[in-house]
Amino acid sequence: MSRVALGPWVLSWVTATIIEFAVPPAVQGQVVQVSVVTIAASDRHAHVDKKLECIAREIQKKEPSLTGFRVVRTECKSLPVGTREEIKLCEDQIATVQIVRAADKNNWVSLVFKPPKMGEVSYEVVCGKYFPILTRCQTKNGERLILAIMVRPCPKGQ
Protein backbone atom coordinates (compact mmCIF):
# COMPACT_ATOMS: atom_id res chain seq x y z
CA MET A 1 0.00 0.00 0.00
CA SER A 2 1.53 3.31 -1.02
CA ARG A 3 1.14 6.58 0.79
CA VAL A 4 1.01 9.78 -1.18
CA ALA A 5 1.39 13.20 0.43
CA LEU A 6 0.76 15.85 -2.15
CA GLY A 7 1.98 19.23 -2.97
CA PRO A 8 3.48 22.31 -1.52
CA TRP A 9 1.07 25.16 -0.82
CA VAL A 10 1.92 26.87 -4.08
CA LEU A 11 0.51 23.97 -6.07
CA SER A 12 -2.78 24.23 -4.23
CA TRP A 13 -2.80 28.02 -4.72
CA VAL A 14 -2.23 27.63 -8.44
CA THR A 15 -4.89 24.91 -8.65
CA ALA A 16 -7.39 27.02 -6.76
CA THR A 17 -6.69 29.99 -9.01
CA ILE A 18 -7.18 27.94 -12.12
CA ILE A 19 -10.39 26.50 -10.73
CA GLU A 20 -11.66 29.98 -9.85
CA PHE A 21 -11.45 31.27 -13.43
CA ALA A 22 -11.65 28.07 -15.45
CA VAL A 23 -15.33 27.22 -15.28
CA PRO A 24 -16.52 27.67 -18.84
CA PRO A 25 -19.78 29.59 -19.23
CA ALA A 26 -21.34 26.66 -21.05
CA VAL A 27 -21.47 24.49 -17.94
CA GLN A 28 -22.63 27.15 -15.54
CA GLY A 29 -26.17 26.48 -14.55
CA GLN A 30 -25.60 22.73 -14.31
CA VAL A 31 -26.40 21.41 -10.90
CA VAL A 32 -24.88 18.56 -8.93
CA GLN A 33 -26.31 16.91 -5.84
CA VAL A 34 -23.78 16.49 -3.06
CA SER A 35 -24.44 14.19 -0.12
CA VAL A 36 -22.20 14.36 2.93
CA VAL A 37 -22.55 11.77 5.63
CA THR A 38 -20.93 12.73 8.93
CA ILE A 39 -19.77 9.67 10.81
CA ALA A 40 -18.41 9.52 14.33
CA ALA A 41 -15.80 6.86 14.97
CA SER A 42 -14.99 5.81 18.51
CA ASP A 43 -12.41 3.68 20.23
CA ARG A 44 -14.65 3.24 23.25
CA HIS A 45 -17.33 0.93 21.85
CA ALA A 46 -17.68 -1.66 19.11
CA HIS A 47 -21.13 -1.03 17.67
CA VAL A 48 -21.10 -0.49 13.93
CA ASP A 49 -24.13 0.95 12.18
CA LYS A 50 -25.18 -1.57 9.53
CA LYS A 51 -24.99 1.09 6.84
CA LEU A 52 -21.37 1.76 7.75
CA GLU A 53 -20.01 -1.80 7.65
CA CYS A 54 -18.13 -1.21 4.44
CA ILE A 55 -16.58 2.09 5.42
CA ALA A 56 -15.82 0.82 8.91
CA ARG A 57 -13.89 -2.09 7.50
CA GLU A 58 -11.78 0.20 5.33
CA ILE A 59 -11.15 2.72 8.09
CA GLN A 60 -10.15 -0.06 10.48
CA LYS A 61 -7.41 -1.14 8.13
CA LYS A 62 -5.82 2.26 8.55
CA GLU A 63 -6.89 3.07 12.10
CA PRO A 64 -7.49 -0.20 13.93
CA SER A 65 -8.18 1.60 17.21
CA LEU A 66 -11.48 2.89 15.84
CA THR A 67 -14.00 0.18 16.55
CA GLY A 68 -17.39 1.88 16.80
CA PHE A 69 -19.05 3.79 13.98
CA ARG A 70 -22.32 5.73 13.93
CA VAL A 71 -23.97 8.17 11.56
CA VAL A 72 -24.29 11.60 13.09
CA ARG A 73 -25.86 13.52 10.24
CA THR A 74 -26.56 13.38 6.53
CA GLU A 75 -26.80 16.52 4.47
CA CYS A 76 -27.72 16.81 0.79
CA LYS A 77 -27.38 19.93 -1.27
CA SER A 78 -27.93 20.74 -4.91
CA LEU A 79 -25.12 22.97 -6.05
CA PRO A 80 -24.73 24.85 -9.29
CA VAL A 81 -21.32 24.47 -10.85
CA GLY A 82 -18.93 27.10 -9.56
CA THR A 83 -20.66 28.17 -6.36
CA ARG A 84 -19.17 27.41 -2.97
CA GLU A 85 -21.53 26.19 -0.27
CA GLU A 86 -21.28 25.31 3.36
CA ILE A 87 -22.30 21.87 4.55
CA LYS A 88 -23.36 21.46 8.15
CA LEU A 89 -21.62 18.55 9.88
CA CYS A 90 -22.11 18.36 13.62
CA GLU A 91 -21.52 20.43 16.74
CA ASP A 92 -21.14 23.62 14.71
CA GLN A 93 -18.51 22.10 12.47
CA ILE A 94 -18.92 22.92 8.80
CA ALA A 95 -17.29 21.92 5.58
CA THR A 96 -17.37 23.73 2.27
CA VAL A 97 -17.81 22.26 -1.17
CA GLN A 98 -17.49 23.71 -4.64
CA ILE A 99 -18.44 21.86 -7.81
CA VAL A 100 -15.83 22.49 -10.47
CA ARG A 101 -17.31 20.42 -13.24
CA ALA A 102 -20.62 18.59 -13.46
CA ALA A 103 -20.85 14.96 -14.54
CA ASP A 104 -19.10 14.30 -17.83
CA LYS A 105 -20.05 11.57 -20.27
CA ASN A 106 -18.32 9.00 -18.06
CA ASN A 107 -20.15 10.20 -14.95
CA TRP A 108 -17.13 11.83 -13.32
CA VAL A 109 -17.61 15.01 -11.27
CA SER A 110 -14.82 17.40 -10.27
CA LEU A 111 -15.07 19.22 -6.95
CA VAL A 112 -13.18 20.95 -4.19
CA PHE A 113 -14.02 19.93 -0.64
CA LYS A 114 -12.69 21.56 2.50
CA PRO A 115 -13.24 19.62 5.73
CA PRO A 116 -12.77 21.38 9.07
CA LYS A 117 -9.17 21.54 10.32
CA MET A 118 -7.84 20.54 6.93
CA GLY A 119 -6.84 22.16 3.69
CA GLU A 120 -8.86 21.92 0.52
CA VAL A 121 -9.03 18.62 -1.30
CA SER A 122 -9.48 18.86 -5.03
CA TYR A 123 -10.54 15.63 -6.68
CA GLU A 124 -12.65 13.87 -9.27
CA VAL A 125 -14.94 10.97 -8.53
CA VAL A 126 -17.56 8.86 -10.22
CA CYS A 127 -21.17 9.61 -9.44
CA GLY A 128 -22.97 7.55 -6.88
CA LYS A 129 -19.98 6.33 -4.84
CA TYR A 130 -18.81 7.68 -1.51
CA PHE A 131 -15.28 8.96 -0.95
CA PRO A 132 -14.21 8.97 2.71
CA ILE A 133 -12.06 11.48 4.56
CA LEU A 134 -10.91 10.71 8.08
CA THR A 135 -10.55 14.13 9.63
CA ARG A 136 -8.80 15.09 12.83
CA CYS A 137 -11.95 16.76 14.15
CA GLN A 138 -13.36 15.26 17.30
CA THR A 139 -16.76 15.51 18.91
CA LYS A 140 -17.20 16.51 22.54
CA ASN A 141 -17.22 12.79 23.32
CA GLY A 142 -13.85 12.29 21.71
CA GLU A 143 -15.20 10.60 18.61
CA ARG A 144 -13.30 11.22 15.42
CA LEU A 145 -15.24 12.60 12.48
CA ILE A 146 -15.25 10.82 9.14
CA LEU A 147 -16.87 12.50 6.19
CA ALA A 148 -18.20 10.43 3.30
CA ILE A 149 -18.97 12.50 0.24
CA MET A 150 -21.03 11.39 -2.73
CA VAL A 151 -22.03 13.34 -5.81
CA ARG A 152 -24.52 12.69 -8.52
CA PRO A 153 -26.12 14.69 -11.27
CA CYS A 154 -29.34 16.44 -10.47
CA PRO A 155 -32.47 15.16 -12.19
CA LYS A 156 -33.13 16.83 -15.52
CA GLY A 157 -34.91 20.10 -15.35
CA GLN A 158 -32.83 21.44 -12.50
Next chain:
Amino acid sequence: MAVLTIPACPAPSDEYLLARFAKGDRSALEELFRRYRGLAYRVAYRLLAHEADALDAVQNGFVKALAHLDSFRGKSSFKTWLLRVVSNAALDLGRQRGRREAIGLGAADHSLANGSEPLSRDDPTLDLQRADLRQLLDAALATLPEAQRQTFVLHAEAELSYREVAEALGISIGTVMSRLFYARQKLRAYLAPRIVR
Protein backbone atom coordinates in the same frame (compact mmCIF):
# COMPACT_ATOMS: atom_id res chain seq x y z
CA MET B 1 -8.57 -2.85 21.90
CA ALA B 2 -11.66 -4.69 20.71
CA VAL B 3 -11.21 -7.02 17.77
CA LEU B 4 -13.94 -6.38 15.30
CA THR B 5 -14.80 -8.68 12.47
CA ILE B 6 -16.71 -6.92 9.81
CA PRO B 7 -18.17 -8.87 6.90
CA ALA B 8 -17.24 -8.11 3.31
CA CYS B 9 -18.87 -5.04 1.88
CA PRO B 10 -22.33 -5.98 0.67
CA ALA B 11 -23.24 -5.15 -2.89
CA PRO B 12 -26.23 -2.83 -3.06
CA SER B 13 -29.46 -4.80 -3.26
CA ASP B 14 -31.72 -4.61 -6.27
CA GLU B 15 -34.30 -2.81 -4.16
CA TYR B 16 -31.75 -0.20 -3.15
CA LEU B 17 -30.68 0.33 -6.74
CA LEU B 18 -34.29 0.57 -7.90
CA ALA B 19 -34.99 3.18 -5.25
CA ARG B 20 -31.94 5.15 -6.36
CA PHE B 21 -32.98 4.78 -9.98
CA ALA B 22 -36.45 6.08 -9.17
CA LYS B 23 -34.77 9.22 -7.83
CA GLY B 24 -32.91 9.73 -11.07
CA ASP B 25 -29.60 8.12 -10.18
CA ARG B 26 -28.05 7.07 -13.47
CA SER B 27 -25.34 5.00 -11.83
CA ALA B 28 -28.02 2.79 -10.30
CA LEU B 29 -29.40 2.09 -13.77
CA GLU B 30 -25.92 1.25 -14.98
CA GLU B 31 -25.37 -1.18 -12.11
CA LEU B 32 -28.73 -2.91 -12.69
CA PHE B 33 -27.96 -3.24 -16.38
CA ARG B 34 -24.49 -4.61 -15.72
CA ARG B 35 -25.87 -7.04 -13.18
CA TYR B 36 -28.52 -8.62 -15.39
CA ARG B 37 -27.65 -7.92 -19.01
CA GLY B 38 -25.79 -11.21 -19.52
CA LEU B 39 -28.56 -13.35 -18.11
CA ALA B 40 -31.25 -11.43 -19.98
CA TYR B 41 -29.31 -11.80 -23.20
CA ARG B 42 -28.82 -15.55 -22.82
CA VAL B 43 -32.53 -16.05 -22.20
CA ALA B 44 -33.47 -13.87 -25.17
CA TYR B 45 -30.90 -15.56 -27.40
CA ARG B 46 -32.18 -19.02 -26.57
CA LEU B 47 -35.69 -17.90 -27.47
CA LEU B 48 -34.72 -16.12 -30.68
CA ALA B 49 -31.48 -17.78 -31.86
CA HIS B 50 -30.37 -14.47 -33.32
CA GLU B 51 -27.87 -12.08 -31.73
CA ALA B 52 -29.28 -8.80 -32.99
CA ASP B 53 -32.85 -9.77 -32.17
CA ALA B 54 -31.78 -10.93 -28.73
CA LEU B 55 -30.10 -7.57 -28.06
CA ASP B 56 -33.27 -5.78 -29.17
CA ALA B 57 -35.28 -7.95 -26.81
CA VAL B 58 -32.89 -7.14 -23.96
CA GLN B 59 -33.19 -3.43 -24.73
CA ASN B 60 -36.98 -3.56 -24.99
CA GLY B 61 -37.21 -5.67 -21.86
CA PHE B 62 -35.09 -3.36 -19.73
CA VAL B 63 -36.98 -0.29 -20.92
CA LYS B 64 -40.36 -1.88 -20.25
CA ALA B 65 -39.30 -3.22 -16.88
CA LEU B 66 -37.84 0.06 -15.65
CA ALA B 67 -40.54 2.27 -17.13
CA HIS B 68 -43.23 0.24 -15.35
CA LEU B 69 -41.71 -0.32 -11.95
CA ASP B 70 -45.02 0.34 -10.28
CA SER B 71 -46.41 -2.89 -11.65
CA PHE B 72 -43.48 -4.76 -10.13
CA ARG B 73 -43.38 -3.64 -6.53
CA GLY B 74 -42.69 -6.58 -4.21
CA LYS B 75 -44.49 -9.29 -6.15
CA SER B 76 -41.32 -11.28 -6.84
CA SER B 77 -37.61 -10.62 -7.05
CA PHE B 78 -36.56 -8.00 -9.56
CA LYS B 79 -34.49 -10.63 -11.38
CA THR B 80 -37.48 -12.91 -11.86
CA TRP B 81 -39.67 -10.05 -12.98
CA LEU B 82 -37.07 -8.69 -15.37
CA LEU B 83 -36.55 -12.08 -16.98
CA ARG B 84 -40.29 -12.43 -17.42
CA VAL B 85 -40.43 -9.07 -19.21
CA VAL B 86 -37.37 -9.85 -21.33
CA SER B 87 -38.60 -13.31 -22.31
CA ASN B 88 -42.01 -11.88 -23.22
CA ALA B 89 -40.29 -9.17 -25.25
CA ALA B 90 -38.26 -11.88 -27.01
CA LEU B 91 -41.35 -13.89 -27.84
CA ASP B 92 -43.13 -10.76 -29.10
CA LEU B 93 -40.16 -9.96 -31.29
CA GLY B 94 -40.02 -13.51 -32.54
CA ARG B 95 -43.66 -13.33 -33.59
CA GLN B 96 -43.22 -9.98 -35.27
CA ARG B 97 -40.13 -10.87 -37.21
CA GLY B 98 -40.76 -14.57 -37.71
CA ARG B 99 -38.32 -16.68 -35.73
CA ARG B 100 -35.29 -16.57 -37.92
CA GLU B 101 -33.47 -19.65 -39.01
CA ALA B 102 -30.22 -19.97 -37.11
CA ILE B 103 -27.25 -19.06 -39.27
CA GLY B 104 -25.91 -22.17 -40.92
CA LEU B 105 -28.74 -24.32 -39.69
CA GLY B 106 -29.69 -25.32 -43.19
CA ALA B 107 -26.12 -26.42 -43.81
CA ALA B 108 -26.05 -28.52 -40.64
CA ASP B 109 -29.29 -30.30 -41.48
CA HIS B 110 -28.22 -30.70 -45.08
CA SER B 111 -25.06 -32.46 -44.07
CA LEU B 112 -27.07 -34.83 -41.92
CA ALA B 113 -29.51 -35.45 -44.73
CA ASN B 114 -26.56 -36.46 -46.88
CA GLY B 115 -25.79 -39.22 -44.45
CA SER B 116 -22.94 -37.57 -42.55
CA GLU B 117 -22.18 -39.01 -39.16
CA PRO B 118 -24.17 -37.41 -36.35
CA LEU B 119 -22.23 -35.39 -33.82
CA SER B 120 -20.74 -37.66 -31.23
CA ARG B 121 -20.35 -36.77 -27.61
CA ASP B 122 -17.07 -38.58 -27.53
CA ASP B 123 -15.86 -36.90 -30.69
CA PRO B 124 -12.53 -35.25 -29.89
CA THR B 125 -13.48 -32.34 -32.12
CA LEU B 126 -16.62 -31.60 -30.07
CA ASP B 127 -15.20 -28.26 -28.99
CA LEU B 128 -15.03 -27.20 -32.61
CA GLN B 129 -18.57 -28.35 -33.18
CA ARG B 130 -20.18 -26.42 -30.32
CA ALA B 131 -21.57 -23.84 -32.70
CA ASP B 132 -23.27 -26.58 -34.70
CA LEU B 133 -24.54 -28.13 -31.52
CA ARG B 134 -26.00 -24.81 -30.40
CA GLN B 135 -27.66 -24.39 -33.75
CA LEU B 136 -29.20 -27.83 -33.43
CA LEU B 137 -30.51 -26.86 -30.02
CA ASP B 138 -31.90 -23.65 -31.48
CA ALA B 139 -33.72 -25.63 -34.16
CA ALA B 140 -35.00 -28.08 -31.56
CA LEU B 141 -36.29 -25.23 -29.38
CA ALA B 142 -38.12 -23.82 -32.37
CA THR B 143 -40.24 -26.96 -32.50
CA LEU B 144 -41.61 -26.35 -28.99
CA PRO B 145 -44.85 -24.51 -28.32
CA GLU B 146 -44.15 -21.02 -27.00
CA ALA B 147 -45.26 -21.76 -23.45
CA GLN B 148 -43.03 -24.83 -23.18
CA ARG B 149 -40.11 -23.00 -24.79
CA GLN B 150 -40.34 -20.05 -22.40
CA THR B 151 -40.70 -22.33 -19.37
CA PHE B 152 -37.77 -24.48 -20.43
CA VAL B 153 -35.45 -21.55 -21.18
CA LEU B 154 -36.22 -19.75 -17.92
CA HIS B 155 -35.38 -22.92 -16.00
CA ALA B 156 -32.47 -24.27 -18.04
CA GLU B 157 -30.74 -21.02 -19.03
CA ALA B 158 -31.72 -18.53 -16.35
CA GLU B 159 -31.58 -21.33 -13.75
CA LEU B 160 -34.74 -20.10 -12.09
CA SER B 161 -36.25 -22.52 -9.59
CA TYR B 162 -39.65 -24.07 -10.24
CA ARG B 163 -41.18 -21.51 -7.91
CA GLU B 164 -39.46 -18.59 -9.61
CA VAL B 165 -40.54 -19.76 -13.05
CA ALA B 166 -44.09 -20.19 -11.74
CA GLU B 167 -44.04 -16.63 -10.34
CA ALA B 168 -42.58 -15.24 -13.51
CA LEU B 169 -45.15 -16.86 -15.76
CA GLY B 170 -48.14 -16.75 -13.43
CA ILE B 171 -48.65 -20.51 -13.49
CA SER B 172 -48.58 -23.26 -10.89
CA ILE B 173 -45.42 -25.09 -9.94
CA GLY B 174 -46.97 -28.32 -11.17
CA THR B 175 -47.53 -26.78 -14.58
CA VAL B 176 -43.89 -25.68 -14.67
CA MET B 177 -42.73 -29.21 -13.94
CA SER B 178 -44.97 -30.89 -16.47
CA ARG B 179 -44.03 -28.36 -19.15
CA LEU B 180 -40.36 -29.11 -18.43
CA PHE B 181 -40.94 -32.83 -18.83
CA TYR B 182 -42.76 -32.50 -22.13
CA ALA B 183 -40.30 -29.89 -23.44
CA ARG B 184 -37.39 -32.22 -22.72
CA GLN B 185 -39.24 -35.07 -24.31
CA LYS B 186 -39.76 -33.14 -27.54
CA LEU B 187 -36.20 -31.80 -27.57
CA ARG B 188 -34.78 -35.26 -27.06
CA ALA B 189 -36.94 -36.65 -29.85
CA TYR B 190 -35.58 -33.97 -32.18
CA LEU B 191 -31.95 -34.29 -31.14
CA ALA B 192 -31.63 -38.05 -30.60
CA PRO B 193 -31.06 -38.92 -34.27
CA ARG B 194 -28.60 -36.09 -34.59
CA ILE B 195 -26.48 -36.56 -31.51
CA VAL B 196 -24.96 -39.92 -30.58
CA ARG B 197 -24.11 -40.65 -26.95
Next chain:
Amino acid sequence: MSQEIPDELPPELLAAYVDGKLDPARQATVERWLMEHPDVAEELAGHHHLIQVWRATAVPEPSAVTWTAVFERIKHSLATAPSQPGQRRVFARLGWAVGLAAAGLLVALLIVGRSAEEAAKQLAEESFPVAATHEVQILGLDAADTEALVVGVPPSQGPLVLATAGEVRILSIAPDPADQMVAELLLAAPPDVPMIIAPMVPSPEKAP
Protein backbone atom coordinates in the same frame (compact mmCIF):
# COMPACT_ATOMS: atom_id res chain seq x y z
CA MET C 1 -44.26 -42.27 -0.09
CA SER C 2 -45.75 -45.73 -0.21
CA GLN C 3 -43.48 -48.74 -0.79
CA GLU C 4 -45.82 -49.94 -3.54
CA ILE C 5 -44.61 -49.32 -7.04
CA PRO C 6 -47.33 -47.35 -8.87
CA ASP C 7 -48.34 -48.13 -12.44
CA GLU C 8 -47.60 -44.66 -13.68
CA LEU C 9 -45.68 -41.70 -12.48
CA PRO C 10 -46.78 -38.14 -13.27
CA PRO C 11 -44.53 -36.05 -15.52
CA GLU C 12 -44.05 -33.54 -12.70
CA LEU C 13 -42.39 -36.21 -10.59
CA LEU C 14 -40.22 -37.37 -13.45
CA ALA C 15 -39.08 -33.83 -14.18
CA ALA C 16 -38.16 -33.33 -10.55
CA TYR C 17 -36.26 -36.64 -10.60
CA VAL C 18 -34.21 -35.50 -13.59
CA ASP C 19 -33.44 -32.24 -11.79
CA GLY C 20 -32.44 -34.03 -8.61
CA LYS C 21 -35.14 -32.27 -6.59
CA LEU C 22 -36.68 -35.32 -4.94
CA ASP C 23 -36.14 -36.28 -1.34
CA PRO C 24 -34.33 -39.62 -0.84
CA ALA C 25 -37.54 -41.60 -0.25
CA ARG C 26 -39.24 -40.41 -3.42
CA GLN C 27 -36.06 -40.74 -5.41
CA ALA C 28 -35.75 -44.37 -4.33
CA THR C 29 -39.37 -45.00 -5.32
CA VAL C 30 -38.83 -43.50 -8.75
CA GLU C 31 -35.66 -45.52 -9.25
CA ARG C 32 -37.46 -48.74 -8.35
CA TRP C 33 -40.22 -47.81 -10.76
CA LEU C 34 -37.71 -47.07 -13.53
CA MET C 35 -36.20 -50.52 -13.11
CA GLU C 36 -39.61 -51.89 -14.06
CA HIS C 37 -40.01 -49.44 -16.94
CA PRO C 38 -36.75 -49.40 -18.91
CA ASP C 39 -38.24 -47.40 -21.78
CA VAL C 40 -39.00 -44.48 -19.45
CA ALA C 41 -35.59 -44.95 -17.82
CA GLU C 42 -34.01 -44.53 -21.24
CA GLU C 43 -36.19 -41.47 -21.87
CA LEU C 44 -35.03 -39.87 -18.64
CA ALA C 45 -31.42 -40.72 -19.40
CA GLY C 46 -31.96 -38.78 -22.60
CA HIS C 47 -33.25 -35.86 -20.55
CA HIS C 48 -30.08 -35.97 -18.43
CA HIS C 49 -27.97 -35.95 -21.58
CA LEU C 50 -29.96 -33.03 -22.94
CA ILE C 51 -29.09 -31.01 -19.85
CA GLN C 52 -25.41 -31.82 -20.36
CA VAL C 53 -25.57 -30.77 -24.01
CA TRP C 54 -27.34 -27.56 -23.01
CA ARG C 55 -24.63 -26.69 -20.52
CA ALA C 56 -21.92 -27.48 -23.07
CA THR C 57 -23.30 -24.95 -25.55
CA ALA C 58 -23.05 -21.67 -23.69
CA VAL C 59 -24.32 -18.63 -25.53
CA PRO C 60 -21.42 -16.34 -26.52
CA GLU C 61 -21.48 -12.99 -24.72
CA PRO C 62 -21.71 -9.78 -26.78
CA SER C 63 -18.71 -7.44 -26.73
CA ALA C 64 -18.29 -4.54 -24.33
CA VAL C 65 -18.81 -2.13 -27.21
CA THR C 66 -22.11 -3.79 -28.02
CA TRP C 67 -23.25 -3.54 -24.42
CA THR C 68 -22.33 0.12 -24.29
CA ALA C 69 -24.43 0.79 -27.37
CA VAL C 70 -27.39 -1.13 -25.93
CA PHE C 71 -27.13 0.75 -22.65
CA GLU C 72 -27.09 4.10 -24.42
CA ARG C 73 -30.27 3.16 -26.27
CA ILE C 74 -31.91 2.08 -23.04
CA LYS C 75 -30.99 5.37 -21.37
CA HIS C 76 -32.34 7.32 -24.31
CA SER C 77 -35.59 5.36 -24.34
CA LEU C 78 -36.09 5.82 -20.62
CA ALA C 79 -35.36 9.51 -20.84
CA THR C 80 -38.02 9.98 -23.49
CA ALA C 81 -40.52 7.51 -22.02
CA PRO C 82 -43.80 8.92 -20.64
CA SER C 83 -43.45 9.79 -16.97
CA GLN C 84 -44.55 7.01 -14.59
CA PRO C 85 -45.69 7.71 -11.02
CA GLY C 86 -42.77 5.83 -9.54
CA GLN C 87 -40.23 7.81 -11.53
CA ARG C 88 -41.43 11.36 -11.10
CA ARG C 89 -38.52 13.49 -10.10
CA VAL C 90 -39.26 15.53 -7.01
CA PHE C 91 -37.85 18.78 -8.28
CA ALA C 92 -39.64 18.62 -11.63
CA ARG C 93 -42.93 17.92 -9.87
CA LEU C 94 -42.26 20.70 -7.43
CA GLY C 95 -41.72 23.12 -10.29
CA TRP C 96 -44.96 22.10 -11.95
CA ALA C 97 -46.81 22.17 -8.64
CA VAL C 98 -45.61 25.68 -7.89
CA GLY C 99 -46.53 26.87 -11.37
CA LEU C 100 -49.95 25.32 -11.28
CA ALA C 101 -50.58 26.55 -7.77
CA ALA C 102 -49.67 30.09 -8.80
CA ALA C 103 -51.94 29.92 -11.83
CA GLY C 104 -54.72 28.45 -9.77
CA LEU C 105 -54.37 31.15 -7.17
CA LEU C 106 -54.55 33.86 -9.80
CA VAL C 107 -57.67 32.35 -11.31
CA ALA C 108 -59.21 31.99 -7.89
CA LEU C 109 -58.56 35.62 -7.04
CA LEU C 110 -59.59 37.09 -10.36
CA ILE C 111 -62.47 34.91 -11.45
CA VAL C 112 -63.90 33.41 -8.32
CA GLY C 113 -63.53 36.74 -6.51
CA ARG C 114 -63.83 35.47 -3.00
CA SER C 115 -62.95 37.78 -0.20
CA ALA C 116 -59.84 37.02 1.80
CA GLU C 117 -61.98 36.65 4.88
CA GLU C 118 -64.18 34.01 3.32
CA ALA C 119 -61.16 32.10 2.03
CA ALA C 120 -59.46 32.15 5.42
CA LYS C 121 -62.58 30.86 7.07
CA GLN C 122 -62.82 27.98 4.63
CA LEU C 123 -59.15 27.11 5.08
CA ALA C 124 -59.57 27.00 8.83
CA GLU C 125 -62.37 24.49 8.48
CA GLU C 126 -60.43 22.14 6.17
CA SER C 127 -57.91 19.62 7.47
CA PHE C 128 -54.30 20.26 6.48
CA PRO C 129 -53.18 18.10 3.57
CA VAL C 130 -50.12 16.05 4.41
CA ALA C 131 -47.38 15.40 1.90
CA ALA C 132 -46.85 11.81 0.89
CA THR C 133 -43.44 10.20 1.25
CA HIS C 134 -42.67 10.54 -2.46
CA GLU C 135 -43.55 14.24 -2.31
CA VAL C 136 -40.89 15.06 0.24
CA GLN C 137 -37.14 14.93 -0.04
CA ILE C 138 -35.26 15.25 3.23
CA LEU C 139 -32.08 17.23 2.55
CA GLY C 140 -30.48 17.28 5.96
CA LEU C 141 -31.12 15.33 9.14
CA ASP C 142 -29.33 14.46 12.32
CA ALA C 143 -29.36 10.71 12.72
CA ALA C 144 -30.78 11.14 16.20
CA ASP C 145 -33.84 12.83 14.72
CA THR C 146 -34.74 10.07 12.28
CA GLU C 147 -37.53 8.84 14.52
CA ALA C 148 -39.15 12.27 14.34
CA LEU C 149 -39.85 11.90 10.63
CA VAL C 150 -43.55 11.32 10.01
CA VAL C 151 -43.27 11.29 6.23
CA GLY C 152 -40.19 11.20 4.09
CA VAL C 153 -37.11 9.04 4.38
CA PRO C 154 -33.68 10.05 5.66
CA PRO C 155 -31.31 11.39 3.02
CA SER C 156 -29.02 8.39 3.00
CA GLN C 157 -30.39 4.89 3.01
CA GLY C 158 -28.73 1.57 2.47
CA PRO C 159 -25.03 0.86 2.79
CA LEU C 160 -22.52 3.52 1.78
CA VAL C 161 -20.91 2.19 -1.37
CA LEU C 162 -17.35 3.42 -1.53
CA ALA C 163 -15.48 4.50 -4.62
CA THR C 164 -12.69 2.12 -5.56
CA ALA C 165 -9.20 3.08 -6.62
CA GLY C 166 -10.21 3.47 -10.25
CA GLU C 167 -13.14 5.72 -9.40
CA VAL C 168 -11.31 8.58 -7.65
CA ARG C 169 -8.59 10.92 -8.88
CA ILE C 170 -7.02 13.27 -6.37
CA LEU C 171 -5.82 16.51 -7.95
CA SER C 172 -4.39 18.20 -4.88
CA ILE C 173 -4.51 18.27 -1.08
CA ALA C 174 -3.78 21.64 0.43
CA PRO C 175 -2.24 22.00 3.89
CA ASP C 176 -4.35 23.20 6.78
CA PRO C 177 -3.90 26.98 6.91
CA ALA C 178 -3.70 26.86 10.72
CA ASP C 179 -0.73 24.55 11.17
CA GLN C 180 0.26 23.50 7.65
CA MET C 181 -0.70 19.90 8.36
CA VAL C 182 -1.04 18.01 5.10
CA ALA C 183 -3.44 15.09 5.00
CA GLU C 184 -2.30 11.90 3.36
CA LEU C 185 -3.90 10.02 0.54
CA LEU C 186 -3.82 6.30 1.05
CA LEU C 187 -3.93 4.37 -2.19
CA ALA C 188 -4.44 0.66 -1.75
CA ALA C 189 -4.44 -2.10 -4.30
CA PRO C 190 -7.92 -3.20 -5.30
CA PRO C 191 -10.31 -4.18 -3.83
CA ASP C 192 -9.41 -1.71 -1.08
CA VAL C 193 -10.68 1.82 -1.35
CA PRO C 194 -8.71 5.06 -1.38
CA MET C 195 -9.25 7.56 1.38
CA ILE C 196 -7.72 10.68 2.82
CA ILE C 197 -6.49 10.63 6.40
CA ALA C 198 -5.61 13.66 8.45
CA PRO C 199 -3.15 12.55 11.11
CA MET C 200 -4.02 13.51 14.65
CA VAL C 201 -0.37 14.24 15.23
CA PRO C 202 1.33 15.84 12.20
CA SER C 203 4.48 14.06 11.04
CA PRO C 204 7.55 16.10 11.97
CA GLU C 205 9.00 15.79 8.46
CA LYS C 206 5.92 17.41 7.00
CA ALA C 207 6.03 20.57 9.10
CA PRO C 208 7.10 23.63 7.08
